[in-house]
Structure formats: C-alpha cells, structure tokens
Amino acid sequence: MIYDPTKANPLSGNPLKTRDDLSKAVIDLFKPLLPYFSEGGARVRLSATGAIFDRAAADLEGFARPLWGIVPLAAGGGHFPHWNLYRRGLANGTNPAHPEYWGDLADRNQRLVELAAVGFALALVPEHIWEPLSDGEKRTVAAYLLAARELEFIDNNWKFFRVLIDLGLERVGVAFDHGKTVAYLDELEAFDLGDGWYRDGPVRRVDHYIPFAMHFYGLIYTVLARGDEARKNRFRNRAEIFAGDIRHWFGPDGAALAFGRSQTYRFAAGGFWGALAFAGVAALPWAEIKGYYMRHIRWWSAMPIADRDGVLSIGYGYPNLLMSESYNSPGSPYWALKFFLPLALPQDHPFWTAEETSQPEFPAPIALKPAGMVAMHTPGNVVVLSSGQQHDKMRDANEKYSKFAYSTRYAFNIEADDRNFSAASFDGMLGLSDDGVHFRMRETMDEAQIAGDRLYSRWRPWNDVTIETWLLPANPWHIRIHRIATPRALSTIEGGFAIERADFNADRSEHEQGRAIWYGQTDVSAIVDLSLHLRTGHAMTPIPNTNLIHAKTLLPQLRGEIGPGSTLLVTAAIALPIHENWTMALENPPAPPDLGELERHFRAEGVSVPAFTLSM
Template sequence: MIYDPARANPLFGNPLKTRDDLAKAVTDLFEPLLPYFSEGGARVRLGAAGAIFDRAAADLEGFARPLWGIVPLVAGGGAFPHWDLYRRGLANGTNPAHPEYWGDLADRNQRLVELAAVGFALALVPEHIWEPLDDSEKKTVAAYLLRARELEFIDNNWKFFRVLIDLGLERVSVAFDHPKTLAYLDELEAFDLGEGWYRDGPVRRVDHYIPFAMHFYGMIYAVLAKGDEARKDRFRGRAEIFASDIRHWFGPDGAALAFGRSQTYRFAAGGFWGALAFAGVEALPWAEIKGYYMRHIRWWSAMPIADRDGVLSVGYGYPNLFMSESYNSPGSPYWALKFFLPLALPGDHPFWAAEEAPQPEFPEPVALKPAGMVAMHTPGNVVVLSSGQQHDKMLGANEKYSKFVYSTRYAFNVEADDRNFSAASFDGMLGLSDDGVHFRMRETLEEALIAGDLLYSRWRPWSDVTIETWLLPENPWHIRIHRIATPRALSTIEGGFAIERADFNADRSDVGDGRAVWYGQTDVSAIVDLSPNRRAGHAMSPIPNTNLIHAKTLLPQLRGEIGPGTTVLVTAAMALPSRENWAKALDNPPAYPRLDEVERLFREKGVQVPAFALGT
C-alpha cells in the first residue's frame, strides 16, 4: 500500500465544523499515543531524537502535553476513558522511589514547563486526576509540585507556569505561599508593550508566544483565579485589543503566519481564538472569532503532519528537523492541543452557537506598530513586511525572525548549508558573500523604525558593512530598498517567495536581465529589479525540505555584484495563486521609488519599533 501522508493525519476526514467534531479530534489525536505509554503510565516516548533536556523530561513532555486537550474535553462533558492511566502515571512520575520517576527538579528546568499542564488539570478537573488518588499518592504529587513552584523559572512566559501550578494546588486545597505567585504575575505584567502586545521576556522580538502563551495563560488565569479582579480585567482588556492586530497573522484559508520559533506547535497558534471564548472576551463578533478558529484547524487537517502511526511529527507542514529547535523532543508537538480550550464551554455558549463568518476584507495595508510589521491582504494570502526582530541564539534565527517578508501561504525557507552561497534560498531576504562560499544576511539590528505603513532598519552583516533597508507595501507587490556601504566587493543574492514545485519538471520559468518568474502549478512568484544597474534573474530550485510548508519549492532570485562604496538596490517581489489575475500584476510592477522622499518621511514621522526597543 502506498503511504498517504494525509491519511496519517488523525484529523483527516473530520469536517471540523462543530463542537462534536472537535471533541472527536482530541480523541483521534490522543489515541495514537497509547502504545507508547510506559507500563507505569508516567513516561511517553515517541521517538529516538533528542532535545537539550534529558530523556525523562522528554518522556514527561509526552505524558503532560496531551492534557491541554483532554482536560477541556472532559471539563465540557466529553468522555475520556484513560484517566486511570494518567492517575497512575502522575503518582509514579512524582515518586522518587518508582522506576518511572520523572527526575529531580531544578531551576529553569523543562519539567517546570510540563507541570503547568498538571496544574491546569488539577484546577479544572480534580475529580478525575486528583480525588481518586489515595492519601499517600496525593502527598507525593503535592510535594513534587510544591518543590517545582519554589524554583526559578525563565524570565519570559515560563513565569505563567508557576501561576498555573498554583491554580491547581489551590483548587485541591494544598497550601503554598501566595506572594511568590503574585510576584511572578507582577513581573509578567511588566512585559506589557501596549496596544495589547507583550514582550516574551527582556528580548527584542515578538512572535506566536504572545497569542498562544502570554494571552492564552492570561485568559486561563482570568477564569480560574479567585479574586484579583483588577488584574483579570487587565488581561481581558489587553486580549480584546490584541485580537484586532493578531487577526492579520491569519490567512483567509485559516493558515497562520509562519514566523518565529516553535513552529512545530502548529495549531497552538489558533489557541488564542479559543482562549477568548473560554474567558468570555468578545473581542470581535463571535462569528468572526469562530471563523478564525475553525478555519485554522481545518487548514491543518489537510497537512501531512503525522508519522505513519498517526503520531504528530516534529516539523511544520510535514516532518522536518531542519526547522526544529534544540528544545523540541518527539513529544513537543502536542502543545498543539492547547487549541481545544473552548471545549470546556457548554454547547450553548455564544461562541459555539455562532455561525462562522469569513475573514473581513482589508484593501489597505495594516500597520502592526508594536511588532514593527505591515500586513497586506492579497488573494489567498496575508503578506507581512517586517522591520526586523532578532533572536541570535538558535538554529535558523535569521530566517525565523529577520527576513523582510513573511507569508501565511508561502511560509519561509531555512538555509540548509551555510557554506554554499550559490545554493542558498534567501527567500524574502538579501544574502551577501565576500568569498563566494560563506554568506551573511540580516540578523541583529542597530535600528528599527516604522512610519505609517513603511518600515526601516539598519543592520551590519559584517562590522565594516552597513545596510539600510526600507520596506514599502504596493499590493500585491512590495518594494525593498537597500543602501549598502561596503569597503570591498560583495556578491549578492535576493529572493522572492518560495512556491510549491511539481514533479516531472512540470513548472516553467522566465529569467532575464533584472527579472525572474516561476510559473508553478498552483502559484506564480516573481522578483523584479527596479535598480538602474540591474541584477541577473535566476530561477532557483532550493534544497529539498527547507520550506516549512512544501518539501520541494521554486524560488525566483536576483543575483549580482557590487563594488566598494555605496550602492542602492531596489527590488519588487510578489506571488499570487495561479487562479488569480497574476498576469496583470506581472505586467505592472511598481515604479522606482523616490528614496529622498522616503527618507524625509522617516525623518518627520519615523518612530522606534516597540518590539525592537526591548532591553534598551
């Protein structure tokens, strides 16, 4: 039998239209894990690949993360027949004398992350996971959780994990010192950037941790915490404001913007919409919230995201370790089950009763000032220009945070070989080399500004090379202006959008002086040089498995050389589905912009991007 990756997806064939469909989805996602539970129930080992933490912590991850879906399913009246397995595992995993003990706790340790799911379960469904335990088991579990909450959590969204553990302990009447809880809550609120956005710690970036962690846990606290009404109102109020911005990270087909780290958590990105419902925050009409929520899970139901046995893989649109993080174990993807939080709500809740509404139309660019982004809604896609954020301590950080443009339809490529300049993608990016082998691209920034719907950044690929980049929306195109000051000659490659590649070389390309176009079976992608001295067009076939959505892609590029001194490169890029009027757009690229006028606008109206200002 030929392997059908779509059928391996546990969501395959589920219409995902109703609350009952989503309840079935939780069960279907969990059941492939049953063969991998240890005899004592505490360990779930799903593969041989490793992470930066030890195997016991990874096995705990496999045990705990499914609870994010199981708990709301049961809280809302759904059936889950394996509570005996979870109770046994919880008792054994926290028992130092048991062979399946999860291991001793320590500061900033992965176990602290996973115990938040246990706290969530204790808080919401103690009758299933706590009350049937005997007194000795309760004492053992409580001791482990109390030890965890005394330790140091990383200075970012991790601080919510102590809060969640404490919500569970409070629900089951285990005493603890509340000042530590309040201290972390106060520190979390200090991450508020304004306009509904948070920072995820003292860092110069925002990403999906803002919706699926900071806001998500804040909404849980707003519902489950006793008292603290003013803080809970602030959490709800920020989420209400944030919804109007984060909707521009979702395409009309339900795809989320692939941007930043931890993309393997997949449909956790849609958990924000469910958290609004859970907390009763009608930030948009319920019909619109439900539309964003349901379209998202349906998009994922068509993707080959599981292995042959139905276990979710590390990867994004398909199994892919190129884009994974050092902290991704085989159990990591099950944070995706955070998506199912609104199953805790009754079926007559306005969220479930609403008819899905389509995404509204946004004909004009939308500035997302706190993030330093500008969103353009194009047919079947949302294109997001980015002034540049940064994360310089992880694999693929440049690609995940520092490209000029991201897309819900085309995602992005990661570079597979940093010693092969001519084979690099540089989709949505400008790559430079001074030896024809190694290369640099935008990474960390010296400055990031926004002026209306225009963006600016200054960056140094080498200490003696300065590049200023301006980004201008021209729907469906966007324009990139680069002013490069270099003391030596450099080779350059700049890429457009990566689109899916067909088998049997069925796609065709058109390249020439200052222009490259790929005509794929589903999409057309083009890049045009608007500079006076035009670069050469190049039809690139990137290294397989480098794009997050498609294993094989096509990419138009511009390639050229620049000499010592100051050079200005001006680029226009766009991509459209083949069913759209791409020919008209291709025949009408943007005009060469007046750089002096753009500079004047930034002198008069440019302000520092709040996300970039972090830590200054």
C-alpha cells in the same frame, strides 16, 4: 503500499465544523500515543530523537502535553476513557521511589514547563485526576508540585507556569505562600508593550508566544483565579485589543503566519481564539472569532503532519527535523492541543452557537506598530513585512525572525548549508558573500523604525558593512530598498517567495536581466529589479525540505555583484495563486520610490519599533 498523506494526519476526514467534531479530534490525536505509554503510565517516549534536556523530562513532556486537549474535553462533559492511566502516571512520575520517576527538579528546568499542564488539570478537572488518588499519592504529587513552584522559571512566558501550578494546588486545597505567585504575575505584566502586545521576556521579538502563551495563559487565569479582579480586567482588556491585530497573522484559508520559533506546535497558534471564548472575551463578533478558529484547524487537517502511525511529527507542514529547535523533543508537538480549550464551554455558549463568518476584507495595509510589522492582504494570502524582530541565540534565527517578508500562504525557507552561497534560498531576504562560499544576511539590527505603513532598519552583516533597508507595501507587490556601504566587493542574492514545486518538471520559469518568474501548478512567484543597474534573474530550485510547508519549492532570485562604496538596490516581489489575475499584476510592477522623499517621511514620522526598543 504507496504513502498516503491523508493517512498521516489523525484529523483527516473530520469535517471540523462542530463542537462534536473537535471532541472527536482530541480523541483521534490522543489514540496513537497509547502504545507508547510506559507500564507505569508516567512516561511517553515517541521516538529516538533527542532534545537539550534529559530523556526523563522528554518523557514527561509526552505525558503532560496531551492534557491541554484532554482536560477541556472532560471539563465540557466529553468522555475520555484513560483517566486511570493518567492518575497512575501522575502518582508514579512524582514518586522518587518509583522506576518511572520524572527526576529531581531544578531551576529553569523543562519539568517546570510540563507541570503547568498538571496544574491546569488539577484546577479544571480535579474529579478525574486528583480526587481518586489515595491520600499518600496526593501527598506525593503535592510535594513535587510544591517543590517545583519554589524554583526559578525562565524570565519569559515560563513565569506563567508557576501561576498555573499554583491554580491547581489552590483548587485541590494544598496550602502555599501566594507571594511568589503575585511576584511572577507582576513581572509578566511588565512585559506589556502597549496596544495589547507583550514581549516574551527581555528580548527584541514578539512571536506566536504572545497569542498562544502570554495571552492564552493570562485568559485562563481570568477564569480560574480567585479574586485579583483588577489584574484579570487588564488581561481581558489587552486580549480584546490584541485580537484586532493578530487576526492579520491569519490568512483567509485559516493558515497562520509562519514566523518565529516553535513552529512545530502547529495549531497551538489558533489557541488564542479559543482562549477568548473560554474567558468570555468577545473581542470581535463571535462569528468572526469562530471563523478564525475553525478555519485554522481545517487548514491543518489537510497537511501530512503525523508519522505513519498517527503520532504528530516534529516539523510544520510535514515531518522536518531541519527546522526544529534544540528544545523540541518527540512530545513537543502536542502543545498543539492547546487549541481545544473552548471544549470546556457548554454547547449553548455563543461561541459554539455562532455561524462562522469569513475573514473581513482589508484593502489597505495594516500597521502592527508594536511588532514592527505591516500586514498586507493579497488574494488567498496575508503578507507581513517585518523590521524590528531578532533572535541572535538560535539556529536559523535569521530565517525565523529577520526576513523582510513573511506570508501565511508561502512559508519561509531555512538555509541548509551556510558554506554554499549559490545554493542558498534567501527567500524574503538579501544574502551577501565576500568569498563566494560563506554568506551573511540580516540577523540583528542597529536600528528599526516604523512610519505609518513603512519600515526601516539599519543592519551590519559584517562590522565594516552597513545596510539600510526600507520596506514598502504596494499591494499585491512589496518593495525593498537597500542602501549598502561596503569597503570591498560583495556578491548578492535576493529572493522572492517560495512556491510548491511539482514533479516531472511540470513547472516553467522565465529569467532574464532584471527579473525572474516561476509559474508553478498552483502559484506564480516573481521578483523584479527596480535598480538603476539591473541584476540577473535566476530561477532557483531550493534544497529539498528547507521550506516549512512544502518539501520541494521553487524560488525566483536576483543575483549580482557590487563594488566598494555605496550601492542602491531596489526590488519588487510578488506571489499569487494561479487562478488570480496574475498576468495584469506581473505586467504592472510598482515604480521605484523616491528615496529622498522616503527619508524625509521617516525623519518626520518615523518612530522606534516598540518591540525593538530595549536596553540590551
């Protein structure tokens, strides 16, 4: 049999237009898990791959994460036929005397994460998962949850997990001291950056954890918590403001911006739009909110995101361990089911009765100041220029946070071999090497500023090499300026956008002094040198399975050598769908900006990127 990618997705064939379609999607996503439940129902082990935490915690993850979709389905009146399995698993997993016990709890432990889904279930559908338990089972479950809430949670969105556990305990009448709940809520609010944005802890980054965690859980709190009206109003108000910005992380086809860690959670990225509906926050017209929401899940329905048996894989657009995090177990992808939160709403809710509208047009660049980003809507795509994000304690953090440009249509590549400079992609990035083998790129920064719709950063790939980078929108192009001060000679490679590669060498390329272009079957990608001394264009074929969306890609690059002293590199990059008027765009690249004028502009208007401004 030939592998059929449409069968590698339980959503395939579902029109995903209505509430009933989404209810069916939850069941279709859950069914492939049934053979992997343990006899006692407490553990779900989906493959032999591992994560940094123990197997029991990973098995709990496989058990708990589907609840994010199952619970709203049931709360909204949908039929889920396997509640007995979940009740049995909950009773056994929390029982230290049972062979399927989930294990003892500890500070900052993965079990604390997964128990938030149990708290959510107790809070929203206790009639299905709590009330049928025996008195002894209730005592066992309650004791486990009470022990969990007393522990230390990581200083980021994890603090919401104690809050969710507490919402469940409160709903089922289990007494506890609310002091720790309030303390964590206060600490979570201290992550507020203004303009609706949060940090995800004391860090220099704002990624998808802001919409699908910080706002998502905060909006759940506004519905399920008793009292605390002032705080709930703050959560709602921040979400309302944030919606106007985060819509620029979604392309017109529904694709979300692939940026940051935990991309394997896939359509959890669209959960923010559903959380707005759940909390009744009409941040935008319901028709627009629904459009962002439904287009997103339809985009995912066309991707080969599951294994042959329909189990969601670790990966993004296809199974791919290379891009995964150390904390991604086989059950991790099922956080994607957070997307289905609005199934808890009745059919006649205005979110469900609204007719979808398409994404509005945004002809001008959009500054997302708190994040240090500038969004640029191009045909079929949103390009986001970025300076002010970093994560120095994660594999592939350079690629996930520190590239110059990210895109909803052209996802980023990760580097597969850091000892093969000539085989590196450097899409949306400048790579440098002082030995022709090993390489460096932007990872952490000394400074990050935004001035209107322009960005600046100063970074050091080595302690004795300083690079200043300016990023400018020039729709549909963008411009990068790099001023490099180095005491020794360096080799450089700079990449454009990665596009899908066809079989049988059906794509064609052009590469010459000063530019490189790939003409793919669906898209065109080009990079042009605007420097005084031109680099050599190179039509690069990246290592397979390094791009998040496409297993095989094409990438235009500029390659050159620089000597000791100060060097100025100026680059323009573009990618467009093949059906767009790409010929005119390629024939009219932008002119190089005046660097002196640009520096004066930043001296007059530049401010530190809020996400970056943090005492480390």
